[in-house]
Amino acid sequence: xxxxxxEWKDQLLETxxxxxxxxxxxxxxxxxxxxxxxxxxxxxxxxxxxxLLPMMAQGAGPSGDFRARVLAAAESAREGKHARPWRVWxxxxxxxxxxxxxxxxxxxxxxxxxxxxxNELAGAQKLAEWRAPSDSLLRxxxxxxxxxxxxxxxxxLQVPKTDEEE
Amino acid sequence: xxxxxxQDAGAGFDKRIAENQRRVxxxxxxxxxNSADAxxxxxxxxxxxxxxxDSLREAEKFRAWVNRIVFRLALNRRRxxxxxxxRDSAWQVTETATMVDGARDAEQRVMLDRMRRExxxxxxxxxxxxxxxxxxxxxxxxxxxxxxxxxxxxxSRVHTARKLLLEVMK
Numbered sequence: 001x002x003x004x005x006x007e008w009k010d011q012l013l014e015t016x017x018x019x020x021x022x023x024x025x026x027x028x029x030x031x032x033x034x035x036x037x038x039x040x041x042x043x044x045x046x047x048x049x050x051x052l053l054p055m056m057a058q059g060a061g062p063s064g065d066f067r068a069r070v071l072a073a074a075e076s077a078r079e080g081k082h083a084r085p086w087r088v089w090x091x092x093x094x095x096x097x098x099x100x101x102x103x104x105x106x107x108x109x110x111x112x113x114x115x116x117x118x119n120e121l122a123g124a125q126k127l128a129e130w131r132a133p134s135d136s137l138l139r140x141x142x143x144x145x146x147x148x149x150x151x152x153x154x155x156x157l158q159v160p161k162t163d164e165e166e
Numbered sequence: 167x168x169x170x171x172x173q174d175a176g177a178g179f180d181k182r183i184a185e186n187q188r189r190v191x192x193x194x195x196x197x198x199x200n201s202a203d204a205x206x207x208x209x210x211x212x213x214x215x216x217x218x219x220d221s222l223r224e225a226e227k228f229r230a231w232v233n234r235i236v237f238r239l240a241l242n243r244r245r246x247x248x249x250x251x252x253r254d255s256a257w258q259v260t261e262t263a264t265m266v267d268g269a270r271d272a273e274q275r276v277m278l279d280r281m282r283r284e285x286x287x288x289x290x291x292x293x294x295x296x297x298x299x300x301x302x303x304x305x306x307x308x309x310x311x312x313x314x315x316x317x318x319x320x321x322s323r324v325h326t327a328r329k330l331l332l333e334v335m336k
Contacts, residue, residue: 013329013332013333014329016332017325017328017329017332042332045332045335045336046328046332048277048335049281049328049331049332049335052274052277052278052281053281053300053328054300055274055278056196056199056278056281056282056285056300057192057193057195057196057297057300057301057302058192058300058301058302060191060192060195060201060204061187061188061191061192062187062188062191062201062204062205062208063201063205066187066191066205066208066209067180067183067184067187069209070183070187070209070212070213071179071180071183073209073213074179074212074213074216077213077216077217078216
């Protein structure tokens, strides 16, 4: 293409696409062999484009089981949606049962506190009063002596005077 | 009662899939160029439509809604591709192997691959109208409805897109 033909570049493309040349360009075409050749080439390319473009998507289709798969997925989604509230209620119920059990576990022993059977109460009292046998053995006559620490020069044999003796 | 309603909805939805599946798949395919991904995206679009089926029972409403959703989902999926493409240079090979278009021979397939790349490199506003127009039963009004532009603008952009392709496909 000649340098001066560059101004007709857009007209070349338009003519190739629409099939009709504008008046001024038509006159130029009659006198310019280069543009004529270029237009011929562009028209061939447009025909190729017209063949190829529809092939980009048209004629293509989903696989035969597409509809069945979509329906199955929709059904499964619907069931999942319906199942969800049921699961929530089960969870809520289980939580309530656990909470009730915890509350009962904490409060019941208190409530039964006043209802200890008499035999168990007597046994507990007996246990509280129990003294080891060694306690009575330690109660010897010298026990009072051992309770007081003798002063320097005193003897354990000097029995401290009681208040009555004084 | 509820069971009968569910069955009724199921039958209505089945009908809508039958009416729309081919076009919905093609919209996804025109963006993704890969049948497995196009099916995934088409299925996702139908499942979303099912969730809103109560408000989409009308055929025209369903059609417009599902066209919009599948296109958006396909664009999102393609953005994922691009990220993957950076990491995986084998993508192009897989892409060609899984094409289900009407290419009859190797030369035509090479041309289609090239055209797909050229369409991908078009400015977004021209690429979108072209991709949507490629699907069957998608006229300028349908494309305009998906993109939120008037039918006249769609026609003008398709023309420009074709002109750009004509220029680059030497």
